Amino acid sequence: xxxxxxxxxxxxxxxxxxxxxxxxxxxxxxxxxxxxxxxxxxxxxxxxxxxxxxxxxxxxxxxxxxxxxxxxxxxxxxxxxxxxxxxxxxxxxxxxxxxxxxxxxxxxxxxxxxxxxxxxxxxxxxxxxxxxxxxxxxxxxxxxxxxxxxxxxxxxxxxxxxxxxxxxxxxxxxxxxxxxxxxxxxxxxxxxxxxxxxxxxxxxxxxxxxxxxxxxxxxxxxxxxxxxxxxxxxxxxxxxxxxxxxxxxxxxxxxxxxxxxxxxxxxxxxxxxxxxxxxxxxxxxxxxxxxxxxxxxxxxxxxxxxxxxxxxxxxxxxxxxxxxxxxxxxxxxx
Amino acid sequence: xxxxxxxxxxxxxxxxxxxxxxxxxxxxxxxxxxxxxxxxxxxxxxxxxxxxxxxxxxxxxxxxxxxxxxxxxxxxxxxxxxxxxxxxxxxxxxxxxxxxxxxxxxxxxxxxxxxxxxxxxxxxxxxxxxxxxxxxxxxxxxxxxxxxxxxxxxxxxxxxxxxxxxxxxxxxxxxxxxxxxxxxxxxxxxxxxxxxxxxxxxxxxxxxxxxxxxxxxxxxxxxxxxxxxxxxxxxxxxxxxxxxxxxxxxxxxxxxxxxxxxxxxxxxxxxxxxxxxxxxxxxxxxxxxxxxxxxxxxxxxxxxxxxxxxxxxxxxxxxxxxxxxxxxxxxx
Numbered sequence: 186x187x188x189x190x191x192x193x194x195x196x197x198x199x200x201x202x203x204x205x206x207x208x209x210x211x212x213x214x215x216x217x218x219x220x221x222x223x224x225x226x227x228x229x230x231x232x233x234x235x236x237x238x239x240x241x242x243x244x245x246x247x248x249x250x251x252x253x254x255x256x257x258x259x260x261x262x263x264x265x266x267x268x269x270x271x272x273x274x275x276x277x278x279x280x281x282x283x284x285x286x287x288x289x290x291x292x293x294x295x296x297x298x299x300x301x302x303x304x305x306x307x308x309x310x311x312x313x314x315x316x317x318x319x320x321x322x323x324x325x326x327x328x329x330x331x332x333x334x335x336x337x338x339x340x341x342x343x344x345x346x347x348x349x350x351x352x353x354x355x356x357x358x359x360x361x362x363x364x365x366x367x368x369x370x371x372x373x374x375x376x377x378x379x380x381x382x383x384x385x386x387x388x389x390x391x392x393x394x395x396x397x398x399x400x401x402x403x404x405x406x407x408x409x410x411x412x413x414x415x416x417x418x419x420x421x422x423x424x425x426x427x428x429x430x431x432x433x434x435x436x437x438x439x440x441x442x443x444x445x446x447x448x449x450x451x452x453x454x455x456x457x458x459x460x461x462x463x464x465x466x467x468x469x470x471x472x473x474x475x476x477x478x479x480x481x482x483x484x485x486x487x488x489x490x491x492x493x494x495x496x497x498x499x500x501x502x503x504x505x506x507x508x509x510x511x512x513x514x515x516x517x518x519x
Numbered sequence: 520x521x522x523x524x525x526x527x528x529x530x531x532x533x534x535x536x537x538x539x540x541x542x543x544x545x546x547x548x549x550x551x552x553x554x555x556x557x558x559x560x561x562x563x564x565x566x567x568x569x570x571x572x573x574x575x576x577x578x579x580x581x582x583x584x585x586x587x588x589x590x591x592x593x594x595x596x597x598x599x600x601x602x603x604x605x606x607x608x609x610x611x612x613x614x615x616x617x618x619x620x621x622x623x624x625x626x627x628x629x630x631x632x633x634x635x636x637x638x639x640x641x642x643x644x645x646x647x648x649x650x651x652x653x654x655x656x657x658x659x660x661x662x663x664x665x666x667x668x669x670x671x672x673x674x675x676x677x678x679x680x681x682x683x684x685x686x687x688x689x690x691x692x693x694x695x696x697x698x699x700x701x702x703x704x705x706x707x708x709x710x711x712x713x714x715x716x717x718x719x720x721x722x723x724x725x726x727x728x729x730x731x732x733x734x735x736x737x738x739x740x741x742x743x744x745x746x747x748x749x750x751x752x753x754x755x756x757x758x759x760x761x762x763x764x765x766x767x768x769x770x771x772x773x774x775x776x777x778x779x780x781x782x783x784x785x786x787x788x789x790x791x792x793x794x795x796x797x798x799x800x801x802x803x804x805x806x807x808x809x810x811x812x813x814x815x816x817x818x819x820x821x822x823x824x825x826x827x828x829x830x831x832x833x834x835x836x837x838x839x840x841x842x843x844x845x846x847x848x849x850x851x
Contacts (some may be wrong), residue, residue, distance in 0.1 A: 194599045414621055415623060416618060416623035417624050417625055418629070419584055420618060420684075423582055423616045423618075424608075424611065425608045425609070425611030425612060425641060426637070428607075430641075435628075435629075439627065458774065512628075514627070514628065514630075515627055515673045517670065
């Protein structure tokens with residue numbers, strides 16, 4: 186088991202090198218020069234050249250890439266061209282915000298999705314089944330920015346139940362230790378702040394949860410339907426087990442494998458930052474940070490961000506594989 | 520009357536065929552079409568017939584794993600076809616089933632120990648300790664080792680899995696076990712082991728078995744009486760000796776003439792039936808065997824024959840039994 190994990194972690198290295206090469210070449214293929222953007226339209230050639238030299242942009246591309254790799258290996262992702270902050274620091278802060286949002290969204294998605302999918306499967310063709318599957322279809326198809334705007338209009342503007350943007354009220358101060366604010370507020374023992382943060386999280390996390398929720402519900406339903414037809418479910422009934430034990434003990438566990446896969450993939454995708462959701466709700470997460478960096482040609486931030494995202498994705502998938510091993514005794518990892 | 524542990528009366532199971540989005544019923548598969556039989560305490564009733572004749576459906580209806588369309592199923596005099604789901608659940612302690620496919624019928628996520636102990640826990644039999652002991656006992660009874668409890672089904676071979684299935688069925692000390700083709704998925708040498716195991720267990724625990732199979736020699740080996748099914752109906756029901764020696768229904772005659780005898784010199788008089796089994800969606804009128812029966816007469820086309828006692832304890836459902844048996848002699 187430990188060997189397996191080590192092997193998988195070692196495999197991260199070629200993946201990350203490949204990703205960084207890709208990230209590097211793509212960002213450099215986008216037209217636009219950061220030096221020109223920083224100095225503005227009316228800058229003269231001499232100052233532009235000087236800034237290019239200072240940022241190392243005058244070197245040939247392969248040298249720039251090698252420098253980039255060298256810096257990564259020493260744990261340094263460079264400095265943001267625009268804000269002059271350490272990229273690592275900037276990314277980690279926005280990543281923490283995204284992580285918080287993602288975890289809350291995934292909890293909503295998993296709880297609602299699995300419950301809806303299971304009930305829909307057990308009561309196939311019932312009104313609940315039809316309604317929830319239509320709901321899931323709507324959830325998958327609804328563009329998030331649209332749903333987000335609708336929610337802001339309804340719940341923030343008209344009803345005033347939830348704040349339209351941000352992570353917490355400006356008046357509230359929380360010492361930022363982990364930058365996971367829910368956690369920080371608890372550490373500080375500030376329940377008021379905790380509530381306020383949850384309150385802010387509600388709309389973006391719900392908007393973010395719609396698609397995974399719908400996918401999880403549909404996956405759970407189809408997987409459960411398949412399992413409920415299996416012979417061993419008949420065996421369980423023949424044993425004289427009550428139906429809820431048949432469903433919860435015998436069926437759900439067996440139906441879980443594909444659902445776990447989907448949950449893992451969705452989690453990985455969301456960790457990469459929900460550009461739409463974060464932008465609509467002005468949530469200072471990784472997606473929004475990257476979007477801003479791309480618009481500003483902030484090369485180091487973009488490259489670092491892509492690296493971070495792919496790192497998370499691979500890690501989440503490793504976790505999923507480890508979960509398989511736990512869930513299904515027939516799967517042996519080596 | 521009191522000798523019967525199970526009496527099935529006029530059992531019917533139709534599977535509706537539906538069409539279109541509004542699921543309009545357009546017909547029905549008549550899987551089991553009005554059958555009646557009874558099983559004495561401690562005996563083994565074999566139920567034979569070709570694929571699709573309704574054997575397994577009958578077995579599953581008896582356990583209410585399928586809801587019978589109509590008919591009575593009397594278990595110790597109590598009609599279980601009418602029990603509500605809670606009472607039926609409690610009754611499952613007394614009626615167990617061994618399934619055909621040992622690969623698909625065991626939950627891959629449960630250890631063998633959990634699987635066998637689950638019915639005990641479910642019915643609250645014994646404490647955790649005694650349950651554990653019982654599981655180990657059962658494993659030994661079916662010829663597995665007590666240390667197998669913590670293993671998962673995929674770690675066993677087909678024959679071992681079927682033994683697990685048997686141990687599971689035995690765990691609650693049932694009075695009746697429906698064996699739904701328990702050996703057809705196993706290879707021949709294992710079949711014999713499992714059959715002999717069932718026979719021994721029956722003697723030891725005075726079990727009553729309904730043994731469903733399509734393998735005639737297996738059925739002969741284990742059964743006291745045998746019922747032959749064709750297209751959802753029982754055509755003949757008799758003591759196994761009489762039936763195998765002297766089948767009376769033309770379908771049984773054809774069926775039993777097909778048993779291979781391991782002697783190359785012996786010339787066999789095989790009765791070859793013409794045509795295929797008609798569809799159970801639209802079975803022939805009258806006697807549903809008349810389309811293929813070599814001795815069909817006019818009345819067979821119109822009137823359903825009744826299962827009647829023609830000799831002592833030899834029930835046959837045929838209009839034309841007096842017909843002198845016309846067997847093709849030694850030409851093939």
